[in-house]
Amino acid sequence: MQPSLITLSCAFVGLAVLVCYICLYRVYFHAFAHIPGPLLAKLTNAYSAYHAAKRDTHVVIQRLHEKYGPVVRYGPDRILFNSADSLAEIYGNRNNLFKGRAYDAMRVQPLPSVFNAASNELHSKRRKIISQGFSEQAMRASEPKILKHVANYCNVLFGPVEDQGWSKARETTQWSAFFAIDLIADLTVGRSTAMLTSPENRVYNPARKANFARMGLAIQWPEAFLSGFFKNLKLGELLFPKIAELGKQWHYLLSSWIAARLDELKSEEKTATEEDMIVAIARYRDPDTGQGLSDGDLTAEMTTLLIAGSGTITTGMTSLLWYLSRWPDSYQKAVQEVRSIFKTPQSIGMNSKLSTCSYLKACMQEAMRVSPAPTTPLYREAGPGGAVVCGIHVPEGYEVATTIYALHHNESHHPDSFKFDPERWLQNKEDIRATKAAWAPFSVGDRNCVGMTLAMNEVLIAMATILWYGDFKIADDLALAGIGAGSQLLGPGRQRVKEFQLYDTFGASTEGPYLQFKRREIP
Numbered sequence: 001m002q003p004s005l006i007t008l009s010c011a012f013v014g015l016a017v018l019v020c021y022i023c024l025y026r027v028y029f030h031a032f033a034h035i036p037g038p039l040l041a042k043l044t045n046a047y048s049a050y051h052a053a054k055r056d057t058h059v060v061i062q063r064l065h066e067k068y069g070p071v072v073r074y075g076p077d078r079i080l081f082n083s084a085d086s087l088a089e090i091y092g093n094r095n096n097l098f099k100g101r102a103y104d105a106m107r108v109q110p111l112p113s114v115f116n117a118a119s120n121e122l123h124s125k126r127r128k129i130i131s132q133g134f135s136e137q138a139m140r141a142s143e144p145k146i147l148k149h150v151a152n153y154c155n156v157l158f159g160p161v162e163d164q165g166w167s168k169a170r171e172t173t174q175w176s177a178f179f180a181i182d183l184i185a186d187l188t189v190g191r192s193t194a195m196l197t198s199p200e201n202r203v204y205n206p207a208r209k210a211n212f213a214r215m216g217l218a219i220q221w222p223e224a225f226l227s228g229f230f231k232n233l234k235l236g237e238l239l240f241p242k243i244a245e246l247g248k249q250w251h252y253l254l255s256s257w258i259a260a261r262l263d264e265l266k267s268e269e270k271t272a273t274e275e276d277m278i279v280a281i282a283r284y285r286d287p288d289t290g291q292g293l294s295d296g297d298l299t300a301e302m303t304t305l306l307i308a309g310s311g312t313i314t315t316g317m318t319s320l321l322w323y324l325s326r327w328p329d330s331y332q333k334a335v336q337e338v339r340s341i342f343k344t345p346q347s348i349g350m351n352s353k354l355s356t357c358s359y360l361k362a363c364m365q366e367a368m369r370v371s372p373a374p375t376t377p378l379y380r381e382a383g384p385g386g387a388v389v390c391g392i393h394v395p396e397g398y399e400v401a402t403t404i405y406a407l408h409h410n411e412s413h414h415p416d417s418f419k420f421d422p423e424r425w426l427q428n429k430e431d432i433r434a435t436k437a438a439w440a441p442f443s444v445g446d447r448n449c450v451g452m453t454l455a456m457n458e459v460l461i462a463m464a465t466i467l468w469y470g471d472f473k474i475a476d477d478l479a480l481a482g483i484g485a486g487s488q489l490l491g492p493g494r495q496r497v498k499e500f501q502l503y504d505t506f507g508a509s510t511e512g513p514y515l516q517f518k519r520r521e522i523p
């Protein structure tokens, strides 16, 4: 039987009343009604998903804080804070805030990992296990692999030369991404992805990028990617079909690498000779139960490491390359330091000499401040009874975050915040402490980055090796030189020419810088 016109009209009016009710409630009666923010953000998370799709989340949030102040409503049930205090309160260890549905929505693997585990209990169990892969012994074991992939990276960058010893312009985002994935695949599952050296393996790159884009959308609009009413409609996947499909393909590919390594381990003698992270992690046994991780849990954990340790390193490398190529004084000081500390390239490694490269380290910290890898707000959800952040009550189930990019450009913490100024990290101890309190590229607290030491070593070793072998400069070709730069044409918040532009895909994606490299004459 056809529904009558009256039935349809009633249904339409009913729906309109419901929508009006929800809108009025969210704007005037909601627990966050008193928090300022854009009207659309108060009504729906589709507002922040729109900005995730435009990849300008961090730029928009930084501007919203400038407009509305330190607390901004960025979704119906979400507020953002912007201070060192809020960073400590939200991500500090003793709060009632957890990774919740936003992290569930990002998950593709059937089982949770250390990254998206909601409960403290599961997280601390997993963190203990994963830390086996980052122990001092594991770090020492990783050094030869780091050096091998850094050598491949340098060979490509300094590669065939064209004019007066200078290479042609290299798009460093792409090469740094290949370096990062080759290295992390080798460190985690002993796999040679050879993206730096074998063009045929680069076909995976679009799937890798799509996975990050999917994560960026899902964290902003969890209800479109989670089970329930919307999942039946597959709204997230309907709106972004290519990203959703390619993103899943990346997971299938990583799972197949992990499965292959697990099969190898089972067929090897009990003591596997190759010390990749999966060996250290699979070997772990719970002291109480004697149990290790199941294959499914191992797959979830190793997938997390493969994803977490690739895009972030790419941004770490490219932003450092960008700022050193744009700030000649800093570049010269870093070159001088590296070439005076390391007499030979063989002496570069995870050693005491590396830790004396204080200027290079300051450059890295400063690049990670101005253009940090995490561009999305890392939401935390209030548990039963709610939480209090900077004096504001957050009811159970509602979410809060301090956006790292906005914090790094909060002028009260980092004056002249868009200036690349490594000297900030070389002042007296008191000032450095204040700078550091509002610096969080690796987040803080018990869910901070487990790979932080490894990541900093990778970036420092790679950059020290590049600077040891030769020089780099901005591409001569003006059409390429500007790629990655800010410009008035890119719109508000992206106008600063010397700021390396980030594009939010959960973590940052980047384009450029295009640089030319030249080996130096070794004295």
Ligand code: HEM
Residues within 6 Å of the ligand: 114, 115, 116, 127, 184, 304, 305, 306, 308, 309, 310, 312, 313, 316, 373, 374, 378, 440, 441, 442, 443, 446, 447, 448, 449, 450, 451, 452, 454, 455, 456
């Ligand atoms: C420059 C490089 C890196 C940056 C900037 C970075 C940044 C971060 C940040 C901000 C978080 C917190 C995420 C959240 O709260 O949702 C995080 C977590 C994590 N990172 Fe990194 N990361 C880097 C490199 C790495 C590497 C090389 C690995 C491993 C190979 C790694 C593994 C992880 C894992 C497993 C977590 C989850 C930790 C937990 O929840 O206990 N990261 N990272």
